[in-house]
Amino acid sequence: MSKELIFGHSNPDTDAIVAAKAYSYLQNKLGYDTEAVALGEPNPETQFVLNYFDEATPRVISEASSEVDSVMLVDHNEAQQSVSDIDKLTVTHVIDHHRIDNFRTDLPLYYRAEPVGCTSTILTKMFDENKVEIPAQLAGLMLSAIVSDTLLLKSPTTTDDDKIAVKALAEIADIDVDKYGIEMLKAGTNTDAKSDQE
Amino acid sequence: MSKELIFGHSNPDTDAIVAAKAYSYLQNKLGYDTEAVALGEPNPETQFVLNYFDEATPRVISEASSEVDSVMLVDHNEAQQSVSDIDKLTVTHVIDHHRIDNFRTDLPLYYRAEPVGCTSTILTKMFDENKVEIPAQLAGLMLSAIVSDTLLLKSPTTTDDDKIAVKALAEIADIDVDKYGIEMLKAGTNTDAKSDQE
Ligand SMILES: [Mn+2]
Ligand SMILES: [Mn+2]
Ligand SMILES: [Mn+2]
Ligand SMILES: [Mn+2]
Numbered sequence: 001m002s003k004e005l006i007f008g009h010s011n012p013d014t015d016a017i018v019a020a021k022a023y024s025y026l027q028n029k030l031g032y033d034t035e036a037v038a039l040g041e042p043n044p045e046t047q048f049v050l051n052y053f054d055e056a057t058p059r060v061i062s063e064a065s066s067e068v069d070s071v072m073l074v075d076h077n078e079a080q081q082s083v084s085d086i087d088k089l090t091v092t093h094v095i096d097h098h099r100i101d102n103f104r105t106d107l108p109l110y111y112r113a114e115p116v117g118c119t120s121t122i123l124t125k126m127f128d129e130n131k132v133e134i135p136a137q138l139a140g141l142m143l144s145a146i147v148s149d150t151l152l153l154k155s156p157t158t159t160d161d162d163k164i165a166v167k168a169l170a171e172i173a174d175i176d177v178d179k180y181g182i183e184m185l186k187a188g189t190n191t192d193a194k195s196d197q198e
Numbered sequence: 199m200s201k202e203l204i205f206g207h208s209n210p211d212t213d214a215i216v217a218a219k220a221y222s223y224l225q226n227k228l229g230y231d232t233e234a235v236a237l238g239e240p241n242p243e244t245q246f247v248l249n250y251f252d253e254a255t256p257r258v259i260s261e262a263s264s265e266v267d268s269v270m271l272v273d274h275n276e277a278q279q280s281v282s283d284i285d286k287l288t289v290t291h292v293i294d295h296h297r298i299d300n301f302r303t304d305l306p307l308y309y310r311a312e313p314v315g316c317t318s319t320i321l322t323k324m325f326d327e328n329k330v331e332i333p334a335q336l337a338g339l340m341l342s343a344i345v346s347d348t349l350l351l352k353s354p355t356t357t358d359d360d361k362i363a364v365k366a367l368a369e370i371a372d373i374d375v376d377k378y379g380i381e382m383l384k385a386g387t388n389t390d391a392k393s394d395q396e
Contacts (some may be wrong), residue, residue, distance in 0.1 A: 026307055097303060097306055098306055099302075099303045099306050099307070100298070100301060100302055100303050100307070100309060101302040101303070102302070103298060103301075103302075104297070104298055104299040104300070104301075105297045105298050105299070106297060106298055107297050107313070108295055108297050108311065108312075108313035109297065109298070109313055110311065110312050110313060111298065111309055111310070111311040112309070112310055112311075113306065113307060113309040113310075114306075114308050115306035115307065115308060116307070130328065144323050186245060
């Protein structure tokens with residue numbers, strides 16, 4: 001099986017960066033050869049999260065077809081939010097929580113979308129379904145993505161699935177969600193540089 | 199929750215008819231109010247299957263927006279294969295095993311596609327994941343759909359998931375797959391009327 005890249009949307013938010021890392025970890029455990037990359041530098045909130053959990057900043061790419069034939073998308077599907085040369089690539093997997101638009105394939109693929117608050121919520125379920133344990137550090141990242149997308153489970157897009165995922169991830173990461181979450185959201189609002197993709 | 203219709207593609211094959219019935223059964227168990235309908239009369243193979251398992255022929259519709267606001271699609275996603283007034287409807291769920299093309303939504307939705315041989319294979323997994331038992335009669339229908347789409351697990355689109363599903367469904371339905379499958383496939387080839395959508 002040849003290597004595939006996994007990435008979230010351009011102007012990445014915390015979910016776009018984290019969901020790529022989480023899905024790459026899961027897929028590699030399941031036998032795929034993947035690398036999580038990003039379509040832009042982390043915003044201040046995401047950089048706070050990566051620092052907090054001592055996680056490396058992902059490699060930023062501007063095109064993918066020079067290094068791989070196939071890719072997996074997380075946290076987006078619309079071509080205009082994706083890598084610049086998406087038309088030259090085969091999309092084999094998509095994990096997302098947005099509407100579907102301006103997306104097409106030539107071949108059957110794995111596509112999983114659920115109308116929940118965050119891609120990392122879907123991924124939390126997928127680790128469980130595949131009986132793959134989430135490492136504590138990754139659980140912290142995924143919890144951060146859900147807190148970011150749902151504004152501490154307060155946004156109108158928040159579902160029961162998001163709440164259940166945050167509870168499970170907080171236990172694995174041993175995090176006080178409210179205390180950590182407010183610190184994290186403040187890190188993202190301390191500057192004008194915050195991306196506002198979602 | 200208001201009622202939704204579930205249907206497969208026009209010119210329905212056995213999977214299009216059966217997957218609608220199976221998904222409607224599952225969704226109703228999970229609390230939805232759905233009715234499985236069809237976008238055309240069953241072909242001779244499908245009629246053989248419905249007769250064999252003493253299952254009612256689904257109601258045929260030509261448009262849906264006069265009776266519901268929302269629909270769930272199985273075994274297709276492309277607008278030109280769907281109900282005539284698909285643009286006036288909200289698609290809330292899709293279960294499919296084809297490429298994605300000419301499909302878009304305004305809102306987030308539940309979309310599950312896997313590159314396997316048959317929609318009924320995905321549905322077999324979903325019953326298991328949701329811990330809903332498949333009645334023997336429905337298992338016979340779902341097995342028939344997989345046998346139909348994969349030509350008795352011999353087509354190049356056949357995956358391990360299809361084989362696992364057929365084995366599980368054959369046990370529930372208490373069916374000799376090879377013997378029954380050949381009889382079923384013959385029923386479909388005894389006439390020129392067989393649809394050839396896939
Ligand atoms: Mn995002
Ligand atoms: Mn997101
Ligand atoms: Mn079909
Ligand atoms: Mn099919």
